[in-house]
Amino acid sequence: MYMLKRIANTRQFKNPISRQIKNMENNLFESNSHEESNNLANVLETSDVLPDITSGNTSDPHLSAYIFTVPKSGNKPEENEDAAGVHNNYIALSDGASNASFESKLWADILVETFVHLPPRDMSTLLEQWLVAPIKQWKEKVTGASLPWYVQGKALCGAYATLLGLFFEWKQEANKSESDISIGKWYAVALGDSCLFYIHKDSLVLSYPIEKSADFGNTPPLISTFATDNQFVLNKLEKACYLGDFFLLVTDALAEWLLKEIENNQDSWQDLTKLTKETDFIYLVENLRKKNLIKNDDTTLIIIQV
């Protein structure tokens, strides 16, 4: 809650009321109390909300892609705040933060769409400049004076989301039948706890950006609709890419489980690489939830095979 967030003093939270109250305590505040017409019946219209991207097709002949997603149990599909997208050689996954965040699903959608269609030219300066357009897009959709007080108040809190981006550069004359020679490079950027698992020659080579299950639960850095909150330096991961490589891009609940499995020498990630049907994915996730092996959260998996 917003008063509490003042105490928590985290960058994460913009809390108009707590500042308000703080100001009052300091006698600094001006109040223009007047009666106001109580017409709060106007409700935000959902205008041009981006389509959900739940099935991905890549027109890049090097890649095949599957995207599966299932909302938090008890929630409707439209309440799923994960967003995933694949376009040519660009892949993105984003997990909207629902706490203290507003229209984070919209924010996650915009981030993914922007990453795959208008990728940043230079990944090392990804955030500052690249985020100008998506922030503007988000703001245009959530602000308006005729909206109820709580929508206006909520918009002031901003939206937060993770972003995991993966993209490929292919060699011009790669030998497409020889699996020992690299056919190009892959790059990944990540902010937050959405994770990439890289599988080469049937073994799991790395997870990125989180390497240990114990590292979940801490508040991850997130991309904000407040430009000033996005002062991050991103490390770009750069690796050679081979025919037959697999990439699993997953949101936190599944990522945490996968890392625990890996730490217990279980190769459950192999089951994920074999999925081809959304119903099988949903069955798998529901089963894990039933056994309390993963937390109840929106859960998304992107499978990329080279």
Place this chain on the structure above:
Amino acid sequence: MSYKAQITRLNPTCILFILDQSGSMGEPFGGQTGIQGSKAQQLATAINGLLYDLVLECVKRPEEGPRNYCQVGLIGYGSRSVNVGSAFVGSLAGQYLVWVRDLANNPARIEDRFQKVDDGAGGLVDFSIKFPIWVDPVAENGTPMEEALHKAYTILEPWVRSHPHSYPPLVIHITDGEPNPNTDPSKPAGDLRKLATDDGNVLVFNLHLSSQSSSPILYPESDTGLPDQYAKQLFQMSSVLPTTMQLFQMAGGNTMKQLAGKFGCRIGSQSRGFVFNANSDSMFKSLSLFLMYLFYST
């Protein structure tokens, strides 16, 4: 008795505030300078602010409005017009329990307040905040505390029966004074704490506002060290802070225990939801701490 039930629209919870509106609330906090307004004014701001937060926390998607994760009640006591009754003003006046959605749509009025906020591009702009008002400062008459707590019992007794699987109701009682002579609020407070859902007993937290300049006693584990019989009685009336509430990790990574530590007080396993001699600052912070579990677990 776990205090682990997930708060959902199908399994909502209930927060009931009991506000002392007796005459002494018209005085400033004891021993504090530089605080604007009386205890009653500060309390009204805190409650309006908390309800603002609560509504916003229940808004997940703007087009659907706030979700009914809980019902909220305000009981006021002492006020000349009602003695013990609903503390809502405006169109909700007279109501005891109100769904979050109705709360959102029916403030008595909305005030414009101004403050500096991040403009999203590295600067600060003056921003007008819509600040809804549900409760006004009142400071009149005596302190019919026992009657008020009994009123809470009559509201929550049917509530727990109709919500057997819900996270149990939370009662937050805020007072600055001693109960009327020859009355005993600990009896109805005990009755309240005996009410239960299958997730735990009703929680009763007491927040005593200072009239003197002595420093606040926050979340004590025992009544030794409490200055008088009255403080000990309020201690006995207060529930132990459930472990799940103490250790619940909210966004930001902090627990109630850690946050309390940050503002210099210790929460132990037997700590009660009780503050004695709260000043303005510890009133705001304690109210936030008491409600954090509910707000973060939806």
